[in-house]
Amino acid sequence: MELRDLPSVDELARVSSDPLAVAAARSVIDRAREQIRAGRDPGDLGAAFASELASARRPAFRRVLNATGVIVHTNLGRAPLAAAALDRIAETARGYSNLEYDLAAGERGSRQDHVAGIFGRLTDAESAIVVNNNAGAMLLALAALAEGREVLVSRGELIEIGDGFRIPDVLARSGATLVEVGTTNRTRAADYEQSARPETALVLRVHQSNFRVVGFTELPPLEEVVAAARAHDIPLLDDLGSGALLDVFDEPTVRASLAAGADLVCFSGDKLLGGPQAGIVAGRADLVEKLRRHPLHRALRIDKLSLAALEGTLQLYLDPARAMREIPVLRMMHADAASVRARAARLAAATGGEVEETVSRVGGGALPLAELPSFACAIEESLAGPLRAHDPPVVGIVRDGRLLLDCRTLADDELDEVAAAVSEARCH
């Protein structure tokens, strides 16, 4: 092809008034011009135009097939939702809802009223409030309970969660003053007692989500910190991070933390709970009420889609066996290795790959040391890029010169899609 053979933008876009089509035609022709100048064949311009236009029309934010084996993958959207939760979103968001309307009284209500009751049933919490995420929950709790006063935190718990989110920074933004107690590796209940003063507003415990200190270490059991805080009449907030509602491995549960005497606990909705992005603060009603009335509550409030999904997820927990079956995060965590291996074998047979033993992770800052035995389908490393460019994209893990598609985070009904993506990626 010569430069003079190139079609005009209008010819390629078929005299379209669609600005996306015109832009796609222009970029295909520009690229072809450079290729011709470089002495290369620009290929089928019609096909290039069709694929350019298709990708311009495709949403930027879309579904991805997670073959990384990391169950709560923050970059891939954390917890996939249960079908029941999705149904609640569709039903309440399609039309109007009683989001902030008290149907019995016929007057204004609070969006917080919809889930406070079910949290009470699931955790024995007196009251609860739900905001946008757990970082927001912490900020709100610290601002409402400790602004202008002091908060005691163990040096071993002044952590960075990820993406630069650091506990001391959030604390500073809340207007409270951090008082460090103990040392990085060892903190005792007596350290809290020694630092308690009339200016102390709160004791904050933070779950060491994404790391562990090993060796010469000491962290007092929650009961001892509670006793120290109570001796000085200081409330205790326990940031559980993930916040399990059921016993999963050795993660602390919300119920256990409240039973041990925490006045408030806060945790995420989209980590081990397996629901939508949300931050929940549960515990003493008088303290929760202070959070509700604080001006930051309005800025951090949960939106109605998340609230619907959260209630749909919590309802599944009323029957723990059903929660284990239907909440994807719990189902993937508890899937036995044999069923994961069977999926890997199916995928290997469909793609000509090999079954490879590997380990999955819970992710999301929960259980950093827990390794879940898993199986992957191993294929050639060169497919990693083409699979990410596929629609839907497939994201795996590159290891030792091969691409591993971990089957713990792939559902049965996603295997055919992955196999089709692999064969298309090999054609390019």
Ligand SMILES: *Cc1c(COP(=O)(O)O)cnc(C)c1O
């Ligand atoms: C993840 C985490 C947070 C932040 O939760 P988001 O819901 O991501 O805002 C806060 N504290 C701890 C201990 C965590 O693990």
